Amino acid sequence: MALSACDSRVEDDRPGQPVKHRQEAFKALLRASEPVGIMLSDEQFSVEHLGKLGEALAKTREAPWAYFGPDTNYPPSKSRPEVWTQAEKFEAERLRFFAATDALMAAGSHEAAQAAYDEVRASCKSCHDAFRR
Numbered sequence: 001m002a003l004s005a006c007d008s009r010v011e012d013d014r015p016g017q018p019v020k021h022r023q024e025a026f027k028a029l030l031r032a033s034e035p036v037g038i039m040l041s042d043e044q045f046s047v048e049h050l051g052k053l054g055e056a057l058a059k060t061r062e063a064p065w066a067y068f069g070p071d072t073n074y075p076p077s078k079s080r081p082e083v084w085t086q087a088e089k090f091e092a093e094r095l096r097f098f099a100a101t102d103a104l105m106a107a108g109s110h111e112a113a114q115a116a117y118d119e120v121r122a123s124c125k126s127c128h129d130a131f132r133r
């Protein structure tokens, strides 16, 4: 139907579509992290299962950052300008998130995995509070 073209979403029309790519990369990160929370809440913990989920997380956590090039804060970006003006703090948040996912992947018990997963979620939120609109 022609009316379905009335979509409020703005398309990323710039070369290489960096905003679209980083948003998709973050969505993939969310999809990779959620199964860990489900495993923990269902009491389905096993080191082997965590290892599989951790592999997916380790792959997806690499993707978003290369798309934060200079001059890439335009619609539909939801980034705050501080990503670029406070680049060191943004990098510190990114490293906190990497350390948290490292700890999650190394967890050897349900309890340790739960604590590490809580810290992963806290690291997502901490960065979003400072750097996402």
Ligand code: HEC
Pocket (backbone or CB within 6 Å): 019, 022, 023, 024, 026, 027, 029, 030, 033, 076, 077, 078, 079, 080, 083, 090, 093, 094, 097, 120, 121, 123, 124, 125, 127, 128, 131, 132
């Ligand atoms: C170091 C900072 C940082 C960390 C860590 C981080 N994010 Fe984000 N995230 C951002 C920023 C900045 C945006 C906004 C991207 C844009 O629109 O330009 C974002 C956007 C998103 C989006 C929205 C994508 C869209 O379509 O608009 C999701 C979902 C998301 N992040 C999930 C996560 C999850 C889940 C984690 C942790 C497992 C996480 N993020 C960790 C900075 C971070």
